[in-house]
Amino acid sequence: MAELPPFQTLIDEHAAAVLAILGAAVGREGAEDAFQETFLAALRAYPELRDARNLRGWLVTIAHRKAIDHHRAKGRAPVPVAAVREEPVFDPDPADGEVWDAVAALPPKQRAAVTLRFASDLPHEEIAAALGCSPEAARRSLHEGLKRLRKELA
């Protein structure tokens, strides 16, 4: 069995990043529930975890799945940016709110790549693992997402 640290250390070290990712991925309103779902799922699976070397990447992968669940439950198909813009925006948050609202409005792959890279500070390889695509595809999604954001926020 892998030497797993007490689960509390995962919360202490990674909860803020996971919440930030979910805030960007599902919006502030859905983030609390998705956050709890993420850590409950992680806690359920934790004793069976074989590899304790990348706990942050593991949590981020689960968070990503919970974000997808959230969007499915809401019956929201991935929508192009133009359509999302017409939806009401989230409560404006003075700090970073505008940027992350724009991130939340990106197409799913780009949104995920951008949040994993900047909210969670993951390298391309781990983003690729979390998204289930090649590092090259992850890099491309990130690039496209950033390009679109620059245009949006210019």
Next chain:
Amino acid sequence: MTPTLDKPIPKKTLEGLRERVAAEGLLDVAYTSVDSPFGTLLLAKTPRGLVRLGLPEEDADALLADLAGRISPRVLEAPAGLDEERRELDDYFAGRRRDFELPIDWQLSHGFLLRARQEIAAIPYGETRTYTDLARGAGNERAVRAAGSACSRNPIPLVVPCHRVLRSDGSLGGYAGGLEMKEKLLDMERNP
């Protein structure tokens, strides 16, 4: 480059998580820290009862890592789950309580050590026994050295009052929390 998004987690979000964890029975080891006249104590319990008490001298991180390895890695801070334990210890240090009633989980003790520690748990407040008494009570009069380690490596000091065990010549022997603490506890119990 990276936006500063790591804001503190709202209390409500973490509380909600704790409640859901407890409701789903996913909390194998709950812990909290408690102030005492000797410094900060660490309390850890399983659904069966108090399983470990860390004295101020002990390294809390190492203690929790050890519990993660020996019991379950589902170790979470959960102050509310240990209210009863905290209350009984407060009362004990204030001289209002002589016997602990909180449930104990003995799973970290086995065989002779388990029997010896259960003997320790039965030593009344304000009284003492010797390591030899303890060895005899646990069923092996010659196992005085093992009786010593039943005390020195006692997972639940204070509640399993190993400070009440002395050498046959009346000298203090040892204590995981330091001899000064042992002496003060004995004084407190003798002069309530």
